[in-house]
Amino acid sequence: MPKNKLNINDIKVIQAPLAGISDIVFRGQIRKYSDSCLMTTEMISSEMLCNNPNPRIIQFEEFEYPLAFQLVGHKVDKMVKAAKILAPYASMIDINCGCPVKKVVVSHDGSAMMKTPELACEILSAIKEATGLMVSAKFRLGWSKTQENYIEFAQSLEKAGADFVTLHARTRADMYQGSADWNKIKLLVDELKIPVFANGDIKTLDDAKKCLEITNAKGVSIGRGIMGDFSLPYRIEKYINEGIILPEPDLVEKIAMLREHLRLEVINMGEINGVKFMRKFYNYYISSVRNASKYRAKLVILETEKEINKVLDEILHIHSLDCV
Numbered sequence: 001m002p003k004n005k006l007n008i009n010d011i012k013v014i015q016a017p018l019a020g021i022s023d024i025v026f027r028g029q030i031r032k033y034s035d036s037c038l039m040t041t042e043m044i045s046s047e048m049l050c051n052n053p054n055p056r057i058i059q060f061e062e063f064e065y066p067l068a069f070q071l072v073g074h075k076v077d078k079m080v081k082a083a084k085i086l087a088p089y090a091s092m093i094d095i096n097c098g099c100p101v102k103k104v105v106v107s108h109d110g111s112a113m114m115k116t117p118e119l120a121c122e123i124l125s126a127i128k129e130a131t132g133l134m135v136s137a138k139f140r141l142g143w144s145k146t147q148e149n150y151i152e153f154a155q156s157l158e159k160a161g162a163d164f165v166t167l168h169a170r171t172r173a174d175m176y177q178g179s180a181d182w183n184k185i186k187l188l189v190d191e192l193k194i195p196v197f198a199n200g201d202i203k204t205l206d207d208a209k210k211c212l213e214i215t216n217a218k219g220v221s222i223g224r225g226i227m228g229d230f231s232l233p234y235r236i237e238k239y240i241n242e243g244i245i246l247p248e249p250d251l252v253e254k255i256a257m258l259r260e261h262l263r264l265e266v267i268n269m270g271e272i273n274g275v276k277f278m279r280k281f282y283n284y285y286i287s288s289v290r291n292a293s294k295y296r297a298k299l300v301i302l303e304t305e306k307e308i309n310k311v312l313d314e315i316l317h318i319h320s321l322d323c324v
Contacts, residue, residue, distance in 0.1 A: 016223035033234035046073030046082035097139035111172035121160035144173040228284030
């Protein structure tokens with residue numbers, strides 16, 4: 001089977017796309033642990049891709065396969081053209097019908113697509129026909145609590161040829177507030193013949209276990225839970241496939257992950273940009289440290305890899321004293 005081909009039966013965990021976070025380095029670090037997690041690029045604007053067929057955002061390496069490319073847009077011709085640009089490299093195409101961010105939905109994209117299910121279906125079937133690839137869609141419960149149409153929306157996508165769907169169990173109006181309603185994912189699983197992946201509030205192995213017990217979903221899609229712990233997808237897969245519960249990385253292991261993440265982003269972006277990019281990650285790596293906020297405040301103002309590693313040495317020294 002060619003490297004970019006995908007067997008959905010092999011997938012238990014999907015790395016959910018995170019704009020400005022899940023870049024080539026981020027995905028590569030997950031792949032060090034897991035051979036089978038389905039990687040997903042950051043959300044790619046079909047309009048942007050049609051105007052600039054070689055943007056940095058679609059940078060990838062062969063070792064990332066299986067790799068999904070996620071497209072956002074609402075114009076059939078643009079979405080198809082963008083999908084055809086990506087088709088030679090993609091294991092599959094995922095259509096974003098779930099992003100709740102204002103600048104996305106005001107353009108009738110992301111979660112706004114749930115208001116026009118016929119258009120979403122037209123886009124999905126057109127991409128599938130034009131590329132011959134597997135196509136999925138990620139969406140929410142609906143626009144708001146009074147406009148929850150996720151079951152009807154998913155049924156329409158299934159009829160249009162979707163190979164699987166991913167449900168984030170919040171509405172667009174919820175944004176990321178409150179708790180994801182996993183019980184509604186269970187309702188969707190019961191209504192569809194195609195696989196359903198559960199998304200929302202899955203940040204630990206225990207979360208994944210509970211979610212799968214409630215939903216009976218095919219697997220889980222996880223985003224922010226991976227930040228600070230690249231081993232999480234593998235540990236979830238190990239539990240699903242073998243019933244084995246592996247421990248969460250300790251602080252020493254997390255600091256080692258952080259150093260490597262930083263080193264590779266500096267190589268990828270240069271020291272100035274790489275260091276700035278990494279500032280959003282520190283809290284996830286060191287949240288368990290005593291006085292974590294103090295160290296985070298230090299780290300986010302530093303400008304060189306050497307300075308950052310010096311503070312990380314300090315954190316490990318304090319941690320070693322605490323463990324005595």
